[in-house]
Amino acid sequence: MANTGTRTQRIFNPRADEEISLLGERYRFMRHPSAQFMAYAAEGKRGTVYQVRSRSGVLYALKVFKSNFRNPALASQSRLGDTLQNLPGLRASNRRVITPNDPAVRDYAELQYAILMPWIAGYTWSDLLLLAEQSGMWLDTHEAVRICMDFTKVLAALEQNGIAHTDVAPANVMIDRASCKVDLLDLEDLYFPGAPPPAFVNGGVEGYRPRSVAAGETLWTPTADRYAGAILAAEILVLSHSDLAKQATAEGFFLSTEGSEPGDARYVMAKGYLKFFFPAFTEAFEKAWRAHSLADCPTLSDLSRAIAADAQILQVITLPIKVTLNGAFTLEPVDSPKHVPPQQPRPQPPHTTESSGYGLLIAAVFIILTILFLLIIANRK
Numbered sequence: 001m002a003n004t005g006t007r008t009q010r011i012f013n014p015r016a017d018e019e020i021s022l023l024g025e026r027y028r029f030m031r032h033p034s035a036q037f038m039a040y041a042a043e044g045k046r047g048t049v050y051q052v053r054s055r056s057g058v059l060y061a062l063k064v065f066k067s068n069f070r071n072p073a074l075a076s077q078s079r080l081g082d083t084l085q086n087l088p089g090l091r092a093s094n095r096r097v098i099t100p101n102d103p104a105v106r107d108y109a110e111l112q113y114a115i116l117m118p119w120i121a122g123y124t125w126s127d128l129l130l131l132a133e134q135s136g137m138w139l140d141t142h143e144a145v146r147i148c149m150d151f152t153k154v155l156a157a158l159e160q161n162g163i164a165h166t167d168v169a170p171a172n173v174m175i176d177r178a179s180c181k182v183d184l185l186d187l188e189d190l191y192f193p194g195a196p197p198p199a200f201v202n203g204g205v206e207g208y209r210p211r212s213v214a215a216g217e218t219l220w221t222p223t224a225d226r227y228a229g230a231i232l233a234a235e236i237l238v239l240s241h242s243d244l245a246k247q248a249t250a251e252g253f254f255l256s257t258e259g260s261e262p263g264d265a266r267y268v269m270a271k272g273y274l275k276f277f278f279p280a281f282t283e284a285f286e287k288a289w290r291a292h293s294l295a296d297c298p299t300l301s302d303l304s305r306a307i308a309a310d311a312q313i314l315q316v317i318t319l320p321i322k323v324t325l326n327g328a329f330t331l332e333p334v335d336s337p338k339h340v341p342p343q344q345p346r347p348q349p350p351h352t353t354e355s356s357g358y359g360l361l362i363a364a365v366f367i368i369l370t371i372l373f374l375l376i377i378a379n380r381k
């Protein structure tokens with residue numbers, strides 16, 4: 001790191017392989033997997049998260065805040081986080097804060113209130129959206145269902161404890177694709193009953209923000225995650241349809257709320273597929289989509305139960321369903337192999353219920369005409 005002379009004037013700019021003492025232990029800044037000369041770091045709006053490794057070989061995330069986000073509340077908020085460690089998907093709550101009297105802070109002012117927490121391996125939902133947009137990646141149906149179930153379970157467990165994340169958004173959701181397990185990141189603004197609100201209450205991210213926020217509803221509430229949770233859960237399922245996945249962008253799939261252009265168009269595009277395969281979930285999702293307040297949204301437990309019910313039905317169907325209507329479309333993904341390579345094309349059901357309705361109508365007319373034709377022929381004979 002650049003040393004500008006005195007001990008207190010160093011600028012925090014870690015390089016790959018450099019070591020640092022934090023809370024009495026030595027840590028090494030890891031190399032970026034695709035740029036070996038750089039330290040492995042991810043940039044957020046409030047700070048930078050570095051990957052570091054302890055001498056015993058354990059990986060940690062070191063979150064270093066920008067100056068206007070460094071404050072003593074981080075230390076007290078982090079103690080509240082101790083109560084979370086038995087809940088699923090909150091491994092990042094096992095954290096220690098670098099307090100102002102730590103020698104590392106005397107060397108680098110930037111490290112004041114920095115957080116050392118477990119490194120959570122995987123892809124953020126942002127990463128997966130970007131892969132879908134840029135390389136046509138899409139999820140296997142079983143994988144999407146399992147991720148969606150785990151994601152809603154994590155949020156439901158929080159809500160059942162009167163706690164909310166308050167900033168459910170693609171960059172704050174980490175997914176391990178091998179185990180389909182989900183962890184929440186960015187745990188500085190958690191709502192706890194009775195805890196003081198942060199200096200800046202989250203306003204939510206476009207596409208995941210309930211429209212009631214524009215009308216003055218606050219996200220500093222135990223129900224804060226209901227709308228964003230329903231949207232992101234629906235996106236996870238949408239990404240199991242190869243054509244819909246192609247429409248994803250790094251900002252999400254739905255992009256906006258009900259009543260707005262692209263939001264309405266995206267909703268119509270996805271609804272047929274969701275309703276066909278995940279009817280219970282889609283009913284709950286629709287309720288959230290149309291909700292005028294967070295209280296109108298289904299609870300996260302309801303959402304979690306709905307996708308679990310759909311998953312059970314999908315699992316009991318053991319034979320692939322094939323529905324062919326005059327070659328109009330074929331359905332067979334319910335029993336598709338668990339790990340279809342993402343780029344491999346696969347027959348897809350229709351996007352909308354409208355198109356399946358037309359298919360059935362055409363088939364019915366075709367059958368009636370055929371019967372009439374056969375009757376006429378038989379009468380002539």
Ligand SMILES: Nc1ncnc2c1ncn2[C@@H]1O[C@H](COP(=O)(O)OP(=O)(O)OP(=O)(O)O)[C@@H](O)[C@H]1O
Pocket residue numbers: 042043044045046047048049061063092117118119120121124171172185186187
């Ligand atoms: N514990 C962790 N393990 C692995 N990666 C992490 C961890 N915490 C954060 N990250 C990575 O760093 C990124 C930014 O982290 P985080 O969301 O905490 O920062 P932020 O500045 O508060 O973000 P925001 O822009 O949402 O305000 C995440 O999207 C993720 O890629």
Ligand SMILES: [Mg+2]
Pocket residue numbers: 044045171172185186
């Ligand atoms: Mg974040």
